[in-house]
Amino acid sequence: xxxxxxxxxxxxxxxxxxxxxxxxxxxxxxxxxxxxxxxxxxxxxxxxxxxxxxxxxxxxxxxxxxxxxxxxxxxxxxxxxxxxxxxxxxxxxxxxxxxxxxxxxx
Amino acid sequence: xxxxxxxxxxxxxxxxxxxxxxxxxxxxxxxxxxxxxxxxxxxxxxxxxxxxxxxxxxxxxxxxxxxxxxxxxxxxxxxxxxxxxxxxxxxxxxxxxxxxxxxxxx
DNA sequence: GTTATAAGTCAAATATAATTAACTTATAGA
DNA sequence: TCTATAAGTTAATTATATTTGACTTATAAC
Numbered sequence: 001x002x003x004x005x006x007x008x009x010x011x012x013x014x015x016x017x018x019x020x021x022x023x024x025x026x027x028x029x030x031x032x033x034x035x036x037x038x039x040x041x042x043x044x045x046x047x048x049x050x051x052x053x054x055x056x057x058x059x060x061x062x063x064x065x066x067x068x069x070x071x072x073x074x075x076x077x078x079x080x081x082x083x084x085x086x087x088x089x090x091x092x093x094x095x096x097x098x099x100x101x102x103x104x105x106x
Numbered sequence: 107x108x109x110x111x112x113x114x115x116x117x118x119x120x121x122x123x124x125x126x127x128x129x130x131x132x133x134x135x136x137x138x139x140x141x142x143x144x145x146x147x148x149x150x151x152x153x154x155x156x157x158x159x160x161x162x163x164x165x166x167x168x169x170x171x172x173x174x175x176x177x178x179x180x181x182x183x184x185x186x187x188x189x190x191x192x193x194x195x196x197x198x199x200x201x202x203x204x205x206x207x208x209x210x211x212x
Numbered sequence: 213g214t215t216a217t218a219a220g221t222c223a224a225a226t227a228t229a230a231t232t233a234a235c236t237t238a239t240a241g242a
Numbered sequence: 243t244c245t246a247t248a249a250g251t252t253a254a255t256t257a258t259a260t261t262t263g264a265c266t267t268a269t270a271a272c
Binding site for chain 1: 194
């Protein structure tokens with residue numbers, strides 16, 4: 001298939017894909033990779049997560065493939081379950097290079 | 107109604123709601139408030155944005171109300187148009203207090 | 213090799229988000 | 243006040259995301 005490894009048949013899930021650095025702006029694909037990396041790192045299978053959250057496996061796969069035609073609530077459920085959350089960046093002209101936003105927006 | 111102000115009839119849109127600090131973990135409602143704040147700060151009306159992105163006004167309103175039963179792609183379009191983007195936080199036990207994530211995840 | 217589990221895909225049915233159009237309410241200017 | 247625009251809601255329809263179940267492929271233990 002691709003990038004699996006580690007344990008199986010005894011210890012829950014498979015391998016851990018590399019975790020990308022997402023402290024800056026990122027693409028949906030990169031987010032998806034981070035989710036998969038976190039899940040596999042926690043030794044959880046797709047079915048583990050989908051059953052825990054009552055989300056179907058095909059939907060979970062869509063999320064982990066970076067498909068943005070998914071409901072926001074489903075993405076958020078998965079992220080929360082895996083211990084991931086967003087912070088917000090304001091990439092406007094005036095702010096200094098990738099600064100984390102606080103008050104001074106527009 | 108509520109919290110509008112500033113210009114109208116000549117200069118495009120209305121008022122600017124206060125911009126919340128979202129450098130840390132935030133709720134969908136807070137994100138929604140940030141989007142509204144950014145849009146109004148840019149003097150754009152709901153219709154300005156909805157027409158520019160080919161997203162209906164009711165959907166935009168849902169997004170700005172913090173309703174998470176919306177498609178991820180629509181939220182992302184709005185955020186990109188307004189110059190907002192996400193970064194990712196890993197709120198797990200081991201990382202030190204709200205640190206921005208880089209490589210060391212699980 | 214065989215076997216068991218995880219990953220991933222697929223089509224049909226269901227659930228629901230999005231659109232449309234019309235409408236009400238609120239704001240700010242004249 | 244009156245007027246024009248923005249905000250916000252609503253119901254009916256359309257579009258599509260989600261689910262279900264079965265299925266194939268890939269991995270890793272034996």
